[in-house]
């Protein structure tokens with residue numbers, strides 16, 4: 001087993017980290033709610049991040065999952081603003097990659113180059129009020145009429161919706177067929193019958209905008225269907241495999257930031273005449289942070305590598321997602337505790353990491369759903 005990275009991958013990681021450290025800072029007063037900043041989106045687009053895993057013939061950088069994972073980790077290690085990286089990941093891994101992998105060439109020609117270059121922003125819309133964890137209970141309908149589909153329904157929690165140009169929408173084409181009756185469509189914001197709701201604020205990842213999206217007799221050309229009728233659920237599952245690994249790498253980067261800062265603080269801050277890190281109660285917490293970081297990395301790299309070899313890697317991706325998200329919350333609490341009152345200052349940035357980690361055990365399937373997927377993989 002070879003655990004080494006190539007020189008190119010190491011350079012990409014360092015480049016990503018430097019880019020994030022210089023261009024993905026949070027501007028404004030400490031504690032102010034961060035907002036989506038187009039200049040950061042452009043910085044990511046200029047560096048090729050918004051098309052990282054998109055084949056070069058469609059305008060991307062053409063990296064495999066393992067390399068994409070490493071680049072996203074580097075960005076997470078350098079960034080203060082994790083929200084913009086979350087938006088970029090929802091765009092690339094849950095919206096663009098399913099189009100790349102399943103759409104007809106004509107559809108790819110029309111959308112992928114602009115999305116991969118960041119000129120258009122993508123969003124994926126599957127969740128509905130009654131269809132969260134039970135995602136395939138969705139009710140948005142796509143009724144075929146000649147060379148069009150007519151979409152009706154409402155989507156909730158759609159990341160990027162307030163700024164998106166293009167939505168990947170999942171709807172039922174055959175309600176009686178349940179899971180096998182779902183299809184995926186590329187829907188432009190400008191299509192008649194699309195309405196985007198008001199942005200809502202969330203606890204963490206605040207610079208990543210989200211809202212409801214409504215479809216009311218929205219006409220979508222047949223050629224905008226991604227894959228065959230009834231293939232939508234499988235397409236969505238494939239997109240989650242991308243997201244659960246490549247998106248969650250940004251949290252592995254965050255874990256590294258926290259560890260570096262906490263180590264430095266525990267060595268510098270003295271109480272009772274010696275550094276606080278000389279107390280076992282403190283040093284063991286830091287050791288736990290290190291173990292979580294290494295575990296997160298190894299599980300992410302394994303899932304990415306397996307998928308690159310052609311394995312479905314569903315269970316491995318779920319294990320990685322579960323471990324990283326739960327590590328992000330646990331280590332955020334450790335980092336705050338070790339920084340004492342300093343950790344509670346909003347301008348320390350540590351409480352923001354805790355807030356950013358809170359939704360990570362919910363999106364891309366909750367921790368409970370990951371455990372269900374892993375249990376099924378074990379034959380239970």
Ligand SMILES: Cc1cc2nc3c(=O)[nH]c(=O)nc-3n(C[C@H](O)[C@H](O)[C@H](O)COP(=O)(O)OP(=O)(O)OC[C@H]3O[C@@H](n4cnc5c(N)ncnc54)[C@H](O)[C@@H]3O)c2cc1C
Pocket residue numbers: 090123124125126127128131132133134156157158159160202205359362363364365366367368369372
């Ligand atoms: C930051 C963020 C970004 C998001 N972005 C998007 C997006 O871009 N597009 C999109 O379509 N959706 C998005 N979502 C929605 C997300 O996919 C759902 O929130 C998620 O699937 C959970 O659904 P729910 O919130 O309705 O919770 P519910 O499904 O109602 O679950 C509530 C609780 O019950 C538990 N539970 C439910 N069913 C089971 C079960 N069978 N076994 C055990 N426990 C169970 C859950 O684990 C959870 O703890 C986003 C959510 C967040 C927080």
